[in-house]
Amino acid sequence: MDPLNIGIIGMGRIGKIHADNLLRMPRVKLAAVSDLYADEALAQWAAERGVPVATRRSEDLLEDPDIQAVFICSHTDSHVPLIVAAAKAGKHIFCEKPISLDPARTKEALDAVREAGVKLQIGFNRRFDHNFERVRELVRAGRIGEPHLVKITSRDPSPPPEDYIAKSGGIFIDMTIHDFDMARYLIGGDIEEVYARGSVLVDPAFARYGDLDTAVITLKFAGGALGVIDNSRRAVYGYDQRVEVFGSAGSATVENDHPNTAEISTAEGVTRDKPLHFFLERYNEAYVKETRQFAESLLDGADVPVDGNDGLQAELAALAAKWSVRLGRGVKLRELGD
Amino acid sequence: MDPLNIGIIGMGRIGKIHADNLLRMPRVKLAAVSDLYADEALAQWAAERGVPVATRRSEDLLEDPDIQAVFICSHTDSHVPLIVAAAKAGKHIFCEKPISLDPARTKEALDAVREAGVKLQIGFNRRFDHNFERVRELVRAGRIGEPHLVKITSRDPSPPPEDYIAKSGGIFIDMTIHDFDMARYLIGGDIEEVYARGSVLVDPAFARYGDLDTAVITLKFAGGALGVIDNSRRAVYGYDQRVEVFGSAGSATVENDHPNTAEISTAEGVTRDKPLHFFLERYNEAYVKETRQFAESLLDGADVPVDGNDGLQAELAALAAKWSVRLGRGVKLRELGD
Amino acid sequence: MDPLNIGIIGMGRIGKIHADNLLRMPRVKLAAVSDLYADEALAQWAAERGVPVATRRSEDLLEDPDIQAVFICSHTDSHVPLIVAAAKAGKHIFCEKPISLDPARTKEALDAVREAGVKLQIGFNRRFDHNFERVRELVRAGRIGEPHLVKITSRDPSPPPEDYIAKSGGIFIDMTIHDFDMARYLIGGDIEEVYARGSVLVDPAFARYGDLDTAVITLKFAGGALGVIDNSRRAVYGYDQRVEVFGSAGSATVENDHPNTAEISTAEGVTRDKPLHFFLERYNEAYVKETRQFAESLLDGADVPVDGNDGLQAELAALAAKWSVRLGRGVKLRELGD
Amino acid sequence: MDPLNIGIIGMGRIGKIHADNLLRMPRVKLAAVSDLYADEALAQWAAERGVPVATRRSEDLLEDPDIQAVFICSHTDSHVPLIVAAAKAGKHIFCEKPISLDPARTKEALDAVREAGVKLQIGFNRRFDHNFERVRELVRAGRIGEPHLVKITSRDPSPPPEDYIAKSGGIFIDMTIHDFDMARYLIGGDIEEVYARGSVLVDPAFARYGDLDTAVITLKFAGGALGVIDNSRRAVYGYDQRVEVFGSAGSATVENDHPNTAEISTAEGVTRDKPLHFFLERYNEAYVKETRQFAESLLDGADVPVDGNDGLQAELAALAAKWSVRLGRGVKLRELGD
Incomplete structure (x- = not known):
């Protein structure tokens, strides 16, 4: 061939x-x-x-x-x-x-x-992470029953440079967009409403561009399931990427990946190394998988694993979050018009 | 004496x-x-x-x-x-x-x-839990720097009977009130604004009384720190009581307590026993401590560890949450009037 | 009554x-x-x-x-x-x-x-520890299949004073005796042979009394299962009391108990507090249970949970360990004569 | 170049x-x-x-x-x-x-x-494992003080086929040899004496070739530090490769690697996936590193990281273990003659 x-x-x-x-x-x-x-x-x-x-x-x-x-x-x-x-x-x-x-x-x-x-595939690389894939699999297999709540912690180790902030489109479209997609992926359904609240606590540069660096976002899904995302532009201990899906029959959670499992016990306490530093370390294998699945969808005729509508839905959620901060209320995605 | x-x-x-x-x-x-x-x-x-x-x-x-x-x-x-x-x-x-x-x-x-x-002490027993006390201590000692975010997971193992639901005052005053107090305790500051969103996913009985059984609540504190609480009336794996405080210099988290540390590895996976079942098991020692500190405050003249204003602030937050659900927007505690 | x-x-x-x-x-x-x-x-x-x-x-x-x-x-x-x-x-x-x-x-x-x-009950308090009891229960229920190996880590936080060392009878009868009993309890069978090797690495005082402060002991049980115990008179991070039973269908392990589940993540790493300090903290509840079961055996006519033969068997194993060090070979309990 | x-x-x-x-x-x-x-x-x-x-x-x-x-x-x-x-x-x-x-x-x-x-490098691939490397680093940096004890758990997921058993040279030279090398690597010193005890509990085929499938080996190092290795030819939950080095100032341990960090909590308990299945999964990256370091030692003139004497010392320890089983006593490596 x-x-x-x-x-x-x-x-x-x-x-x-x-x-x-x-x-x-x-x-x-x-x-x-x-x-x-x-x-x-x-x-x-x-x-x-x-x-x-x-x-x-x-x-x-x-x-x-x-x-x-x-x-x-x-x-x-x-x-x-x-x-x-x-x-x-x-x-x-x-x-x-x-x-x-x-x-x-x-x-x-x-x-x-x-x-x-x-065919069009969107680069939501986190869907291919071994941890999140396993949670999605458990949810899809019904192991936690009917999903009631998805929780996503998503924090970067350090903020981007100011010239990047100036053009990023803001925290929701630049950073939370991954989490909106992750929430949809884990729950297996669409976001109907978004409420967002944020602060500038990490770096005043964000305020200069009308942006936020710390945020909490509440989601409501079709069917009543809820979601919550928290974001920070700076977690000093490294990339913090954890999720939990809670449902009628249980809960599935993932912790961060660490460079090793070593633990040292001394008179001061029990210590292990920090999580993997950032996305290149954490999502290294996920990038390989997303690329391979795109190629395979072309070579073998399968559907792409993340399509254009997935891209659009995450963007709509990001826009709703932006409006929610301005309006001080929950914003429905269907309010954003056609 | x-x-x-x-x-x-x-x-x-x-x-x-x-x-x-x-x-x-x-x-x-x-x-x-x-x-x-x-x-x-x-x-x-x-x-x-x-x-x-x-x-x-x-x-x-x-x-x-x-x-x-x-x-x-x-x-x-x-x-x-x-x-x-x-x-x-x-x-x-x-x-x-x-x-x-x-x-x-x-x-x-x-x-x-x-x-x-x-003297008046209010029965917020969770402040005396060994895990939460340790987090409070770490926060107070500056170990995580300036607090940016407090996250509280608070889920009961099973819903109360319907006649209790009828008179409970609703999830926010009956259940989340503990979490509002915990958020204030861990952050060491007052809640300014509350946004709440909820669903009835556990038991339709809650809907009959205009109540919710699953909720996500966003908090904003004086100074800009954020908070998020998630509640469910039924976690099949037992009482789920975890907190995290994230700040400029790190993060402090606690996991649930378990009846033992035993872990069994078989061809099917690695398994441990569920968390302690409910508040009598989890907060057994906390009840002892809260009672002792009340007695000591009288015997030795110290301040009570949880006072009337702590009770009032948590009630105001609960009321704000209730209004937030009705109005679909964030509600400031000072809107609740005098 | x-x-x-x-x-x-x-x-x-x-x-x-x-x-x-x-x-x-x-x-x-x-x-x-x-x-x-x-x-x-x-x-x-x-x-x-x-x-x-x-x-x-x-x-x-x-x-x-x-x-x-x-x-x-x-x-x-x-x-x-x-x-x-x-x-x-x-x-x-x-x-x-x-x-x-x-x-x-x-x-x-x-x-x-x-x-x-x-009736005679011997004070092997560790059998009543919630962690070890759970392992025993899992073994007895066949959850790990046929036991092949029991491993016991048993280390004190600090050595006893010299006058205690002088009269203690040596590490095997004073300290390892608990572990010999634990091995028998977990496996549910008798020790046939003991090999022991040790050093003086913690405190030269032990050498002055012909004693050891660090030891590794190999056990052979009737039926071929093996056991291994390691002892130290000083673990600076606190009392170290862990066991593992490995068998044909899996493995059951326990970790130490900690005073809380708090974990702090900073730029330096992820840290938790040390294990419980010593036996009074770790075995607090175990002492209550052993006493209660003794009383109940008298009040309700049940067997005592640890009998005189259990005491004798552990003493024979300790004696065999002592002889093993002297002879440089494995010593069978039946060599110790009547 | x-x-x-x-x-x-x-x-x-x-x-x-x-x-x-x-x-x-x-x-x-x-x-x-x-x-x-x-x-x-x-x-x-x-x-x-x-x-x-x-x-x-x-x-x-x-x-x-x-x-x-x-x-x-x-x-x-x-x-x-x-x-x-x-x-x-x-x-x-x-x-x-x-x-x-x-x-x-x-x-x-x-x-x-x-x-x-x-130059000659011996294929002790485990020295290049990210977990064991980290422990070695901590030991070398003095973080646990003077080493007193090294513990190695080393179990295969399933026994080799009978024709392999027939020619393997026995468990000590075929399997434990890696652990003898690991012990030397972690402690940073030479093994002086070996005591080994074993059984046939996994598969009677081993007995047919005078071999063992379950073993406990005690080591004594120059300077008095002790070591203990346990081996099994079948751990149904997968490849079990853990180490601990305990010393005067603390202890460094590693757990197994798992395919993901997902944990599921249900009414039955809290479960995670088994460890990585076998050496190809666990030591995948270690093989890359060992090969690269060999090439680099030739290209850049560095010493090889594992030399011929490392190979010899591990073989001598294996031979001592074999003799120890036969003689029922500890065997010194120097007894094995020149």
């Missing part, structure tokens, strides 16, 4: 992670990479890995008839036009989250995908 | 727990007990323990000049009149929570206490 | 623990205590608790026809003569471990007990 | 693991593989990975002047002649454990290595 030819648009940190993972897959060929700022270093990166094309023009990838799919890893503003162009060019698409900061534009992209009949 | 003479009004389950704990204290004498339904069984109970008086009339206790303090363990409606009467009689008071279902009446009771110059 | 009248011989620390536990039991009366060094302080101790007799003469207890049972908590040398005298006087007996340092003398005591037809 | 050319002799399971790990290393080239039973399948395996040579003759590798190092992954009997031949050919050597079943022959191999001035 011919290998699947894939191109990557946007060769920042996440583009390179996907590239390295694709390069290890036997039935996949990384045929081309593009980046607006492609330079000698990227050319060398490509040469060392046997990637034939490294270009500044994403069009080079979209116009190449041998390329069947593209990864869109460029900055958020470019996602919608690139999805539309790729769909028109008949390419299957893997796009990083969020699709856009505006649900109307996101829907435009999803329409283009639907019309073109191509 | 003469012993402290104490009387107990209301000899239901909780009255008897306090009685047994007082009976073991060397400097305390349990001088009398009263109950509206005092009968032969109670007389025998008293005789076996050497308690000289068992009566139907609480007045017998309040009029006895040798009794310095009373425990009010009768039904909620009677708390305010009994506090007022006891205060007027110059007795120190330990009163079970809540003081009343109406902050205006609670304030009336607190005024009477203030005027009489007697 | 008339209460059970009990006397205690030897009112050191352990005698007083038993006294306090007996005093709380409804069907038991602590009728008398004796101690070779009984003084004003003991008289006062007795008066405060309503114990009618406090004497220097153990004979006063043994000659009192109203006393049905005695606790022998005096120094080890006195155990055998007191057991013999008590048995002849028709008293049931609870005796602290070891019965003696010499199996021949121990057998003499057991013979006297048998002839008199009284 | 020119890459390091490596050949692998013996392409069974472990040979292929090393091959895959070497193939991912940038500065290394897998130049050739040999296997006595090389066939079409191996040729294809090599072709798919771009390995230029797949042969039945190990001589082809040893005679190739471009190959600087060989991995010896063939059956144990061939290790010594291959080490001698490779050393004479000036190749650096990575050899799987054990070097041989006979210390005299092992010394012969080590002599050849010394004379040729080549």
